[in-house]
Amino acid sequence: GDSVTQMEGPVTLSEEAFLTINCTYTATGYPSLFWYVQYPGEGLQLLLKATKADDKGSNKGFEATYRKETTSFHLEKGSVQVSDSAVYFCALSEGEETSGSRLTFGEGTQLTVNP
Amino acid sequence: GAGVSQSPRYKVTKRGQDVALRCDPISGHVSLYWYRQALGQGPEFLTYFNYEAQQDKSGLPNDRFSAERPEGSISTLTIQRTEQRDSAMYRCASSANPVAVRFRGYTFGSGTRLTVV
Secondary structure (H helix, E strand, O other): OOEEEEOOOOEEEEOOOOEEEOEEEEOOOOOEEEEEEEOOOOOEEEEEEEOOOOOEEEEOOEEEEOEOOOOEOOEEEOOOOHHHOEEEEEEEEOOHHHHOOOOEEOOOEEEEEEO | OOOOEEEOOEEEEOOOOOEEEEEEOOOOOOEEEEEEEOOOOOOEEEEEEEOOEEEEOOOOOOOOEEEEOOOOOOEEEEEOOOOHHHOEEEEEEEEOOOOOHHHHOOEEOOOEEEEEO
């Protein structure tokens, strides 16, 4: 079955540091890939997505590239801010025909950015 | 509505009681999903609906859990004879249609935090 593996947290960085959160996946077909973010006290929000190999999703300074050859979708940001402190979830969807449009999530990575 | 609305935000119940969690999806959204998220874990799929039809309930952990969406809009997740292991955040999400999921993902509600004491 489908699965998503994220790097273990928590991750603690200083402001303006470079961020990478690793995500690898297992899927039977050609999934779409997503990063969701959960800020303290809030619900899950879609951060960015990519629907096919070599696509780059980007939003709010975050980027992730769909790498089919390494089955990865690592999240990066060049200069983090305190306001980026949150839990980040990698997820995939194989689409309605394969998995009934469900999203499969990783376990989440807690990021704390200190001033 | 403008977003996915879940109620109540918090629910504390005694072991053995039944609870009903409500989800009001974005107006016009065909697909509705229920997930459960334990502390420190990612969301786990429970069940989903297209319109009023329950398409997949394979994620429901046992027969104490059930869900319905009788008019294709508001959905209720019911847990009977609650146990302490049922304590978790229960999240609802909706999508314009099932095909849109792989292009846009879901829109999630804020969740219901269930605590069984």
